[in-house]
Amino acid sequence: MTSFKFLRYPGGKQRLLNYIIPHLPASDSITNNYIEPFVGGGAVFFAINPVRAILSDINHELIMLYRGIKYAPRKVWKQYSSFPSTKEGYYTIRDEFTCNRLISRAARILYLNRTCFKGMWRHNSKGEFNIGYGGQDRRWVINEKDLVEVSKRLKKVELLCADFEKVINSSAAGDFIFLDPPYKPHEKECVNEHFTYGRFTFQDHIRLSRVLQSATSRGVKWAMTTSSHKDILSLFEGNQVIKIPIGTGSKPGILTKDSGEVLIRNYEKV
Structure with a gap:
């Protein structure tokens, strides 16, 4: 697993790769596109190193x-x-x-x-x-x-600046989507713009859950890191929830055992 640290990105998963990657499919088992609608610093993309990928973010400068x-x-x-x-x-x-x-x-x-x-x-x-x-x-x-x-x-990557809904709705059977939307551990919403680009409200989480449900019906596999808040978890009932043992918790940049973060995926085995 090769990691790249060229970019500093709040909420990035560089330091959590050892806990996340074992729950994701290997590059050679992704039969179509690897997709990230919230690419941020791209830590998971670089670690998996897929054959072909679509990376997107609403942050146009990124x-x-x-x-x-x-x-x-x-x-x-x-x-x-x-x-x-x-x-x-x-x-x-x-x-x-x-x-x-x-x-x-x-x-x-x-x-x-x-x-x-x-x-x-x-x-x-x-x-x-x-x-x-x-x-x-x-x-x-x-x-x-x-x-x-x-x-x-990045030579094998299609780069997009788009809303997550458009990107997810374009996915098809054989694709794998990794999602790391803006979130604050333990919390229902991310409304503080100091550490992330833009905001992500509970209404955004609802919209995200709906498009992922539709993607599941098309045969798309996906995994997502997000807050462990009960209202968010309720949106994804029926999917597998894995607690991330170490994360940033309530203090950005400082690792804690009370992470308040989970990995949710729509499949049982890698």
Whole structure:
């Protein structure tokens, strides 16, 4: 199992892979597409390394970053490396840097992600990224080779920026869907935008449960990480629920044995 840590993404499953992957199908057993409607940092995708995949997210900047690295990883790295290493420089890139070229925009997004406070992803009412400076310590944890390897993995991927319902409704028998929607462990809703891109209300969970029920009827297999709140679990009765023994709990970034997180899947055995 190969993991990639090129992207900081709140709620990402990098540190939980050992608990999640054993409950998911291996790449060679997925007969059609591997699909992620909430790709985020893509930890599970990179770990499974499927033959072909559809990765989607409603966060357009995230998908732009993936596209830039997919098509020109070395150019993205070159510009990323050229950005300033000071607090003042960070705010210049955040607030004043404008460019319509995919490479430059991807490099900017990666730079902000690696140097902002705790890797948070938040925008103001104008749609502008507004997280404060976090330092340079995590900037050089990645290198050009990492981006090149990520690019190789993305060559076989269709990248979409779309609502989850559209992506799931396009699935067919033989597909496998992994879902990691925005959620707050133990809670019914995720309404705090400080740690995730956008919100995910209980109405969104209801909508998600309905489209997954429809996918099941078409012969699609799926697995999802989500909150253990009783109201969410009630939406997925009849599916297998597996408690995730360790997770972030109520404090983002800090692992706890009271995770408040579960894996729900519509199949019994891998």
